[in-house]
Amino acid sequence: MPRTHHVDIAIVGGGLVGASLGCALAPLIRQGGLRVAVIEAAPLPNADLEGYQPSFDARASAIAQGSRQHFQTLGIWQDMAREAQPISLIHVSEQGRLGATRLTAEELGVEALGYVLPNAWMGRVLHARLTELDLDWHCPAKVEKITPQAGGHCLDLSDGDRLQAGLTVLADGGRSGLKEQLGIASRETPYEQTALIANLEVSEPHHGVAFERFTREGPLALLPLGGDRMELVWTHASGTEGETLALGDADFLTRLQRVFGERAGRFRRVGRRHAYPLSLVTADEVVRPGLAVLGNAAHALHPVAGQGFNLALRGVMDLVAALEQGVVEGQAPGDMAIMNAFERRRANDRRNVIRFSDGLIRLFGITHPLLSHARAAGLVGLNLTGPLRRTLARRAMGLER
Template identity: 50%
Template structure:
């Protein structure tokens, strides 16, 4: 039976980022690292109009620069130079700009397929052993670590098991890791769209009585749409012909980018705040969406997970103990507690503030947006949080 120092269960964006963050130290200290992923990444990047994407905050760029992969990632990214935040039918609005914050861009939007290719290509196969396509079907605590049972009935052991297998982690449930679940009674409609005038590097967060609507710039002048609606309304919109769907979207967003010209395939998923009650045990870490899944309104979920990755890698690489030592994992969790608390709270409060339709709440939103627009210090603090810098003093501006 093969034994590894670290087993990363899930080789998606979070798991692959952790493998990359660990591989230099693993090579220096002779650690063996296993990464198990059920979906093969493929040998080449195939651009698609309908490709799903992620919004990467400026702080995330700084992390990937340190890992040596930002140059590759940026080849197929769209910078967010300005963000326009408004409340439809109300007087309040605010604008954030990269030039005001002194950064090249407030964030970047990258197709997940390209980001994955950049991460996988940077992994050293002599340090990180891949099992792909493969899936861990069972995880059992044993003295000094965990035993993994894979779907081909092979078995391996590890000193540290990292669960990075997504928000619907079966292994998390197998291990009895409870989660706090708060449903928002909202569904996110996801699609890529194109407007006649192009996006010009702008992102929009528009709050309506039916729910928030976000448009993020993508390469080739496409926009990534995240439109939050009540579940029944989302189902109705999902079933509409393209022409009718675009008419509803145009009415909700307006003509700031001109007329809608194209909409790609649409998908929908229910929204909830999900947080694991335990993120570390002896020889175990729960990471990524398996640890916390946030509302997409503020675009904070993946960026928080990547900061978790950085903090975990730093804790493991600076500890003299072998991976899996409980005190090391507790130190990691302690170092990230404030960041997680502030980021989850920021996302949840935005959702509650801008998801309600009451008259007084709407008036408060308008006043808040006006205050942000008129008070540079408040706008700067809001921008830093959005850029993934507000709760991490170690991630500073260049």
Template identity: 45%
Template sequence: MSPADAYDVLVIGGGMAGAAFACALDGSGLRIGLVEASRPDAQQHPSYDERTLALAWGSRRIFDGLGLWPALAAEAEPILRIHISDRGHCGVARLDARDEGVPALGYVIPARALGGVLNARLAGRGDLDWLCPAVFERLETGPERVRCHVTVDGVPRTLHARLVVAADGARSRVREQLGIPALAWDYGQTAIIANVSPERPHAGVAYERFGEDGPLALLPLGGGRCALVLTVAQGDAERVLALPDAAFLALVQTRFGDRLGRLLRVGRRAAHPLGLVKAREHARARVALVGNAAHTLHPIAGQGFNLGLRDVAVLAELVAGAVRRGADPGAPELLAAYADGRRWDQRNTIAFTDALTRVFGNPLAPVRLGRNLGLIAFDLCAPAKHRLARQLMGLSGRLPRLALGLPLAG
């Protein structure tokens, strides 16, 4: 085994979760390899496309702990309030940052901006090797190391690592190679994403509006724009994408209403099929799954990336602690602690988003009546609103150091 091919930690996938994990171990003294199919350019990377991300308050604190928030703050638009409604019915629920004693419930940031900041932190680090463009082929686990076969710029290589972190997305080849089963559910829906410009200022309000056609979200962005996530039936996605701008805006206006006045302009549109993926195991034999490799959620309530970032924060804290003790970063007990520590948060968040999708997508009259009465009762119940706000902000349960805004060392 050549020293050039030996790593302490090998991260498969250099998207947002993988790059964040590598950033978290900056200064740890570990030798890290990052295997990624695309070159580290936020303008070209598929994870850093035209999407916007809703960062929970807890995720902002994780970036604080990583020392990255000052670089992100200029691109982040605060979510001051959340407005939840059901089209055609009177039920409304509202959450307000002032009631929670925080400056914002969360933030909205372009994926490209986040990618640029992550890649800038990783660039030039002497303890990190960018292995790209690279293709992960297969792995072999052993008692002390994992052997990973990859093709780097067309050249086959065999890499060795004490810990492999699978951050290679919903169709994780690492997960498949290990034979880890996953629950997969197709919602039969597609998310159409775009930026729109409304007539009235958004005033920092994030809107989640449910209807028989699926949920619609309008999130505050800089420059008076809003990030749109429009859910349509899969069979309608191609037609909706092809609509002229005026017809598309009219469709969105019908489903959203006129709370922000007329919708004046729309940017480039893109489509993303929606489904649920939940790995049955999140760690096995010197391998840990993080982000979409472990769980892919419906974008309702904007929890997917935040859940993955909490995976990163917990695993990084455990690995950093092992380094300080001189222990093995891929030891079975460390990976068991990671899986146990993430189980509650993952289970609750997945159940919450899946239930919202099913309940608010049910057209039966008794269900519609029940959910609208529920929204009204919820809006009048301060303790219930506080509990939901804590969950949406990523502040429920036991929090790792980074989610408290603290660096890993200290």
């Protein structure tokens, strides 16, 4: 017989998004008395902040100013900031064109346009905070089956436990098959592009500059990391990445230098390379009675504008705001009134960000020469016309929806 536990909220997935939600629920756990469970399939990453050793190969993400503010609200920015590299300038250019646009933190009157944080560090900080909260951890344990029932959902876990949850939040990254079990369809539009990710050592100090370069194969981004390291996100037309992956380090660096030029100095060393096939994936439904879908399970975006996690974190904060309001009004966490209030807050932001990042790929993916000139003029124009550039920058920083 499975052991059955009753919880108010079950978070399926303790990745960046599920763990952020756990932290954001702290007031509802402490003062509201809500019982929350987190179920994570992979063994818990190390939550020891003092023992953290930065690794040359660690994956990193661009975190917008808006996300920094959310981390501050959660009381974890101080810890996050220890490994955060501020972005002082974003340089956008197109291969073979003169146009370039520069956005600086100084002209926008902000301390930084955003921050680059190792994913492993963000995970540690989030998990360290979660261990301070009174919540039920099921880790490593996988939700194998989800069944709707009166007042919520029943979750069957791989460790033999069964949870009955008033609200289930799917933050499982979208590949677990749970959405399909519930009959929630997803739309997938492959970009026919694959991102190669690796860390680089550069010969010149990067001074906090992030580069975004649109090449014939797709966008190439360099994000500043601690010391003389930068994270490379190099998009290839799918099918062509195998050849670049197979190159020896010296040949890889030579090819990259040819595509990117010398504006960041000489590339001296490359770490382990990872390949990610890219698609736009959106879930057809993100709320139901007793159910909310968050993060990659709701939307997986092209990483061109570094928006996926930033968008998801705003979703986390909006869900918690809707829950706080609902609980004050005496509603149960999975009540459809709360789900609708959450979705009303989310819909515009999600639509705008998807349009913005998808539009960038489509605009820069079109090779018609006239459009190419228009893009170059646009980049130069953006450099000249302050208000439009500022709007673009505020959106990229997550300060505008």
